[in-house]
Amino acid sequence: MSRLARTLALAALLLAACRTPETPPERLPRFEPLAAKPGIALVLGSGGPRGFAHIGVLKVLDENGIKPDLIVGTSVGAMVGALYASGLNARQLEALSERIRVAEFFELGMLGIGKATGETTQAYVNEHAGGKPMEALRISFAAAATRIRDRRLVLFNRGDTGLAVRASSANIESFKPVRIGSDDFVDGDEVSPVPIRAAREMGARFVIAVDVSAFPEDTPPSAPRDWVEKDARRAAQVAREAAGADVMLHPNIGYYAGHSDDYRRRVIAIAEDYTRARMPAIHAALARAAQAAVTERMPSGVTSR
Secondary structure, X not given: OOHHHHHHHHHHHHHHHOOOOOOOHHXXXXXXXXXXXXXXXEEEOOOHHHHHHHHHHHHHHHHOOOOOOEEEEEOHHHXXXXXXXXXXXXXXXXXXXXXXXXXXXXXXXXXXXXXXOOHHHHHHHHHHOOOOXXXXXXXXXXXXEEEOOOOEEEEEOEOOHHHHHHHHOOOOOOEOXXXXXXXXXXXXXXXXXXXXXXXXXXXXXXXXXXOOOOOHHHOOOOOOHHHHHHHHHHHHHHHHHHOOOOEEEOOOOOOOOOOOHHHHHHHHHHHHHHHHHHHHHHXXXXXXXXXXXXXXXXXXXXXXX
């Protein structure tokens, strides 16, 4: 047996030993309508490593005392959203991002031997969320995934947090579909990169949405055609839902993504500066929404004076 074969065999054994235990039926992700309409919903979009920018947005919202009652996330937005909903504040997420290493998510499928399962993502989220199911998180949370049989967006807000995030982030190019119950799911990015409509359907009165995708005008001539096509598809999908947001945040963090410490720090800082500059508009939108809510509750005889 060659040295490479021995190394791969050892890695396979180690990964098999660390496999995520099968999720019991009562803990399988599912959806249940919320008992009350959430006031502020924060919608976090897909984008792989670009999702570190979400932390910069959260830092500024934290500083300004803007706390969501609901978080809805797709793909990396689901991962960041789940950890924030579990009780980690933005600065704690930033510190966690500085310690994260790509090796923590390594699977043999990433070497071209089939596809990855995403089990390492599931384990990571559950570890840092304290093992809590979604219904026990401090903030109401929903992960958006694409159901393969009908390509419909499905929300999960009850059950295993890590498994829901794993399904939401199962990129079809790199990961196997995730089986939940009798259905298979893949990345929510396929049908709703920034699930604004889903947050509204859950009853959200005010929606702050965060899109971390690349700007089309930044696309370099050398970009592969499939990247360009995927970017165009994603931009069209986001545009169809954008009007449903009260505040739409789209920091320009550049075209290429990366995994280095420098990249993480840079995109967090860019998103932080961008959101801080948008705070007057965000406060104004919140004030308008609050006034509209007061007017709506007043008797018609009072409002007609």
